[in-house]
Amino acid sequence: MSAAADTGPVPLEESATLRDRFLAWRDRVVARPGFRQAVARFPLTRGVARAQARGLFDLIAGFVYSQVMLASVRLGLFDLLAAGPLATAEIARRVDLPEDAAEQLLSAGAALGLYGQRSGGRWGLGLRGAVMVGNAALAGMVEHHAMLYADLTDPVAMLRGARGGQSLAGYWAYAQSETPGALGKNKVAAYSGLMAASQPLVAAEVLDALDIRRFACLLDVGGGEGAFLIAAAARAPALRLMLFDLPGVAERARARFAAAGLAARTSTFGGDFRADALPEGADAISLVRVIHDHDDAAVRLILAAAHRALPPGGTLILAEPMAGTRGAEAMGDAYFGFYLRAMGSGRPRRAAELLAMLRDAGFVSGRQITTATPLVTGLLVAEKLKA
Secondary structure (H helix, E strand, O other): OOHHHHOOOOOOOOOOOHHHHHHHHHHHHHOOHHHHHHHHHOHHHHHHHHHHHHHHHHHHHHHHHHHHHHHHHHHOHHHHHHOOOEEHHHHHHHHOOOHHHHHHHHHHHHHOOOEEEOHHHEEEEOHHHHHOOOOHHHHHHHHHHHHHHHHOOOHHHHHHOOOOOOHHHHHOOOOOOOOHHHOOHHHHHHHHHHHHHHHHHHHHHHHHHOOHHHOOEEEEEOOOOOHHHHHHHHHOOOOEEEEEEOHHHHHHHHHHHHHOOOHHHEEEEEOOOOOOOOOOOOOEEEEEOOHHHOOHHHHHHHHHHHHHHOOOOOEEEEEEOOEOOOOOHHHHHHHHHHHHHHHOOOOOOEHHHHHHHHHHOOEEEEEEEOOOOOOOOEEEEEEEOOO
16 A cells, blocks of 8 residues: 555645635545445436546547547548548458458447448448547647657656657657757658648647738738738738748758749747747737747747747737646646646646736736637737837
């Protein structure tokens, strides 16, 4: 038995609030097997008991669900069934699975809303599966998470050890590098491609909530391969574009801008935003999915650099998933908390904490703007004080 098990219950301190005392009483009552059985039998509480049981089981079984999704992506089942329903035997033949294994995967996926049965014993797409058709961003994220799950094989060991150092930290090469600016394009290619594929969804959320046309020039710091700026360019034809990222990433962005016909509107800069000055000339700076990847000391450097680069009255746009998001609480401290620990850098932050960091950096009028899907991204805007 561990030492923790020998300590016994800790009495409530005298300073405990009425809510603290109520919750302590509730926990003691719910922990009794007899109480749980009674709640499950009583008609007025039976629904609540069943919902809690389902939620607890989903926590236990969540890894299995994720692997059903991963198998479906790797086998190309969503795109296969997009052409129309197929019989189990035909699906098994096309994806090279034994027929009983294909039936098992399809049945599991149907229980998760990925597939659905059709007439004649055929299988088609479910509502969630239809969303995956041709969706390179979501498919890339599903495939990418295999590294995270490998790092979380022993979560206690991960929590007791130093942050990062395993598969995910190697993938995000800049996270623990002392000289990220020296990373070559081969080191940044994988994560840059993933971010470029997933960025359009985030860009749409931000640009639907914020009229980018009121700015003359937008500098996207940590802008990757330019996916956000390309989306912004389509919304604001007169907007000039600037991008700052690691040299290897910036090189990839130049090629993407040229392919999009935006070379004449863009200026691309390579450097390390934790150490190098940001280019001046933009009246707006965006940080899209950048801040939560970095520890507090680096965040302060980034925000200070952005403040220096902006003219008086300039605007900072900060967009990323935020902890404490109503309806998506698990996304923040649970998902991103563990993801970023495995990555070895950053942490999830609440909007109020980010707004305080913006104030500390010298920004004023900080405010949160509601996006259509806060689970995808939150949005904060602040200004540099006018002269």
